[in-house]
Structures are given as structure tokens and as C-alpha cells.
Amino acid sequence: MKVEQILEQGSGAQNEDYLIMDHNIFGVFDGATSLTDACFEEGKSGGCMASSIAGQVFLRNHHPLVRLGAEANDSIRARMERSQIDLSRRCGLWSTSAAVVRLGDGEIEWFQTGDSQVVFIDRDGGYKVAARREDHDYPTLSMISERGRSHPEVQRLVEKIRQGMNRDYGVLNGEREAERFFRTGTEPACNIKTVLLFTDGLDVPCPAPKKYKDFSCLVSMAAELGLEGLRDHVRGQEAADPDIERYPRFKKHDDIAAIAIHF
Template identity: 30%
Template sequence: MAVHHISIQGTGEWNEDAVVLNEKQQLYGVIDGATSLVPFRGANNETGGRLASQLLQRYFEQLTSEDCRDLETLTNEANFQLGEEMRVSGIRMDDKRELWTAAIAIIRITDHHIEYAQAGDCMLMALYRDGSVRTITRDHVSHIGDVPMTTWKEGIASGIRTKAALREKVQPLLLRNKDKMNTDDGYSVLNGLPDAEKYIEYGKINRIQLAGLLLVTDGLFYPEEWPNTASENEKLDEKLLRRVASDGLENYAEWLLSLEKDDPECIRYPRFKISDDKSGVWITF
């Protein structure tokens, strides 16, 4: 088994992503922290998103080989510890605007199975020896981004050509989405509250014919050109995994960064940031 991993800071002040590498537990994952709407800074000026991802990373990496609890129990405990840290820091837990949050995709590898836990838009995909691709998880955030992204594209179509002006149009829509965390109409996320436990997904797959596993934060999602009139017979997540499998995780990230650099106003590849944090773990068997 070979494990490759990257975590690259985007255009933000901090890298709010983290990668989990716990060889003792055969536990690997990616975490995408998100900063609260109400500004908060840690002792070293860290954002809430940075603090959340680092706390969760430390929790999973300190687990010893003797800890046999399942990933559901461990992820719930990690979420609880996130809440405790926010309380100590004076965060009002009844105000979602103040919460530090994080998406996560994490796996434990056993002899015959892959156990996983996931929340938000961090994704897990599998490659099999016959070349087929299987998306294990669901992006639980994409549907709430559809309206802001449609508004962004409408702005482009109307002649707007700067990211700043486009961002101004969609910002109110993005802010309202925070109220939807861990609700039936919203999205799943670790946020330190017990409600998160209702929406975290868990499961396991067997290792029959399994050739590779890819875990990514949304900053590594395959870019979608717009407008795109070409026929897309292959889904974007399949294109992502196949490109990583053929070129390697690092080379894929460099290619993506180059595309983003050439499109600084986010027009050709509509997105809300020039470059988001990018973290991934690519495991081959």
C-alpha cells in the first residue's frame, strides 16, 4: 500500500484544510475548516476554520492502535471536543454565526473492509482493478451552492467581468446558507453541536478488487468550464480520480492551480474563490 498526500493553501490568509495520517490506526482523511461569520481569532491569530481543522486533525492522529472504537463513535467524540474547545474560547454555541465548522472524509483500512465517515463536501472515491470508478460519498453542500452559483453565472452573462463585483452579488446568498447547517433542508458539517451526529454519514465497503482510494476537499474538485457545450459522458468526480490515477496527486494539483491562475476573475471556471485550499490523500493497493 502506498499513501500520497498534499495540503496546499489557497488565496486565504490561512490554510483551513488538514490531512489526517495515522498509520497506527490505518486511518486517513481530509478536513476542510470553515470560518465563522462572526470574526474570531486564536492565540496565534488563527481563524475559526483553521482552529477547527487543526483540532480535528490532532484528535484523529493521537488515537492509538489499541483504540478499537468504530468511526461513528470517534467522529462524534471529535465533534464533541470541537464544541468543548469553542465553549472554552467563549463562543456562543446557540448562535450558528459564531461556530467554527469543518467538513470531513475519513477512512480506516482493515484487512477486508474500508470503514468511512463523512460530512459536508469532502469526498471519498474508489478505483477498481477493472478501471471502474465508484463515488462512495455524496457532496451534501452542492445543492445549497446552486442558487449563488446560478447568480454568479447570470452576472457573467450580463457582462460583469470582475470577481469583486460578482462576489458582491452572491455574498448575501452565501451568508444565509450558514443557518442551514445540520438541518434537513441544509447540509451536514461538524460544528460542535449534538445535532451534527444526526447528519454525519458512516459505512464500510469491502476490498474486493479495490485498487485505490481518493479523499479530497472541495478545493481539488475537477474544474467545470462555463459555458460548456461539449457532451460530458464522464462525471467530474470520475474525471478527477482518473486524472489523479494517471498523473499523480501532486501533478493534478499543479495543473488545477495553473488553470486558476489563468482565470483570476473566476469567469471561465466560475467559483467563489480564486483558489481554495486543496488537500487530498491518494492510496493505492
Template identity: 30%
Template sequence: MRVALGSLPSKRGKENEDFAAAAPGAAVLLDGAGVAGAETGCVHGVAWFSGTLGAFLLRRITAHPARSLVDCLAHSIDEVRSLHGDNCDLAYRASPTSTVVAVRVGDGVLEYLVLGDSSLLLAQRDGGSAVVTDRRLDKVGKQLRGRMDELPTGSPEHAAALAEYRDALTGLRNRPDGFWIAGPEPRAAEHALTGTVPLDSLTSVTLLSDGATRLVDRFQLADWAGVVSLLNASGPNELIRRVREAEAGDPDGRRWPRGKTQDDATVLHWSLL
């Protein structure tokens, strides 16, 4: 098992709300979401939530190989919930949440789970590639972000539109007509995308937060086959560097409208030797 991991916060000195880790035969990546500080209703904050949930989940999927990833995620969410004290208002609609990507090897297959808009990239031995991404958030977001995308990123008008957009999104969180993401409720795990792939059909497995997939799905400066080649040759840090380069060339979002000029970007690349 050979794992390469790269991660950068959205800005220097800003807390990174992504979390990624690996253990023998397993890996997880989480991308925390919410409004930082007391506005989340939780005294711990977003980075604490994604990191704590990620650590619990990795421990559970390795310690309980017979339990499904859905079951492991639901129990891990419940464990994190139990750590919140009376000062945390988990009923608050902007309480911390996180995307989840988890993989585990067992009985000759790779088992996976994807919840939220982070991605799983599977490189196949025949030279092809497959990507598993939960697009429900994107689908809802496209219906809400029209005014925001018309404004220069970082402008006061854009900031106001972004706040309205985020407020509208929180109202659709973990609802059948909206999208699903890990938060206070363990039942969200039941709505994750899951599956298995024969292990001998793969050459690598890559977990990416949406801040790292921008090079493909938003900027369209590469395809997934190119990303696999780049990761094999130069590793996750080079992929993130290219994302930052593209972002720096379009700081106000005129070419590529987006909520944030830069986002936390994390890549965990697992080569199957």
C-alpha cells in the first residue's frame, strides 16, 4: 500500500476544514462545511467536526470489517454527536456538516461510500477511469446560484449573494428534495452512494475534495485520465498547485463563476501495487 497525501487551506493562515487519513486497506476524506465560528451553533467549529468524524470513521471501518460502510458512518456520526455538550445547538440549521468519501479493501473488492460533493476517482487496469461523485448538491445549487454567479467573486455584492445562497442551501440539507451530507443526524448515512469494485481491476484509488476537482469539473483544464497521469507522475501537490494557478488567473470569477476564489483542496492518492 502506497499513499500520497496533499492538502492546502483556501488561504494561508486559514484553518483547513478538509480531513484525510489512511490505514492499512482503508482511507477516508472529509470536506467540512458551514459558517466558521459561533454562527454554526457549535462551539467546536467545522474543522473539529470533519476531523473528529473522519478519525472515528477510519477507526470503525478498520476495526469492524464485517460492518457496512453505511453502518460505520452512521455509528461514527452518532459518536461525534455524543461529544457535543449543552453549548452546542445541533438543531441550528447551519450546524457543522461534512462530505464523506470512504474506501475499504476486503475479500478481493474495494468497497466505497460517497456522501456530498467530494469525489472518488478509480483508475482501471485497462487504462480507463471512473469517477463517483454525489451530484445532488450540485443539482440543487445550480437552481439557486444564478445571481451569485453574475457578480465578481469577492465583491460586497457577491458576498451578500453568497450568504443568501448558503442560507437557501441549509434549508435543503438532508431532505429528499434537497441533498444529503454528514451532520448531526446518523440517518444521512443511509443516503450515501455505495458500491464495490474488483480490486484486481484497479491501479489506483484517489479521494478528492471539491477544491481539488475544480481543475476538471469547473475549470475544464484537464480530464480524469490526465489527472491520473499527473498524480502518478508528480503526486497530489502538483495537482493542487495547478488548481491554485488557475484560481490566481481568475481571481474575480469572471471566467469560472464560483462561491470562493480558492477553496480547501485535498487529494489522497492510493497506488495499488
């Protein structure tokens, strides 16, 4: 078995992504950029806090992944309460997506919530997204494509979409409703060549947003170039579009957490 990994800050003030690798458990977590300027322990944003708390809970590796997801969610809530966060102000909740796998005897257990992804690539080059889901950022990215990143309506839509946490899409943010959006399962390991785990900072830039992301280009580039080569391609495309005019996105470069497990 060979493992590649990337954990890299984007153009934001902090790296809100988090990555875990320990024995048979691997995971990536994408903390959501806070809509407030508040900082917490050691100056960390709410997104940093959520992703690191969740990652540390999964590292305990002592329960089924779905139960660890619930424990991670509860831990985020407990830490927010200790920090006296107003839990009624939902846009200020610490939140993170998660994609985690655990290798077992003949099978791979997986867990997913939010927009971090688990993708299984088989020995014939085909791939399967563990939890295919509609991109909750599609409306906002479509507006950015039409009106530009700095349009005032974009920020209002960002705030509206954030209110859809655990109503329209899932995140770990301490709310009880989060568990309704947990996706989990097992995959037979016999025909799997590679498992990809990644946050959306690794998404290949696309000029036209899609309601359901197509990962075929990402999968083929990861196979051909490796994770670092794929990262270089993504960063190069973004760097060539510094004003966010060709590829709609929220910032010049997003944080990246990614793992490729090759069997």
C-alpha cells in the first residue's frame, strides 16, 4: 500500500482544512470559513476549530465511523458552549465537512458529510463517488459566474446558503439535525485500486458550475499526475484567473486536504 497526502493553505488567512492518517483510518475535514471575524483558541477561526475537533475525535478510532461522526458533532457543540458561542446565531456556528475511511479485512468502511468527498477507483479505471450529492454552493457559484465575486448579492446568498446547514445539506456543527445528513457504508476492497479523499480545494476549476460535480477529470489527473501534479494543475489554473472571472469560486485559492490510498 502506498499513501499520498497534501495539506495546504489557500489564499485565506488560515488553513481551515484538517487531515488525519493513523494506522487504518484516514480522513479530511473542511472547516467552513466563519461569517464573523471572531477568533478563538490560539487565534483560530470557527472553521479551524471545527475541523480539528472533528479530526481528533475520529482519530480515537474505537467505534463505527457513524458513531464517531456523532461524537465529533457533540464535541464541537461542547467546545462552542465552553467558548460561550451563541448557538442561536446559526451563521456563527463552528462547522466542518468530513470524509473518512477505515481499512478493514476485505472491506473499506466510509463516512461522509458536507462537500468533502470519498471516491473509489477500480482496477479498470472506473470510479464511484461514495455519496453523490447536489453541490449546495451551486446557486452561489452560478451567481458569481453571472455577476462577479464582489457583487453584494453574492454575500447575501452566501449567508442564506449557510442558514441551510443541516436543513438542506449536512455539516458537523453541533446541531442534532446533523446526523440526518450522515452518509456511511462499506465497499468491498477486492477490486479497489485507489481511494481518494479530498476537500473541495482540490476540485479542478470549471468555468460553468454544475449542480452535480463531475469528478472524471480529477480522477484521471490524479491517476496520471499524482496528487501533487493534480494540485499543481489546480493552482496553476487558479493563478491564471486571479480576479475570479473565468472560474467562479469564493477565493483565489482554497485550502486543500487530500489523501490517495493506492493498493
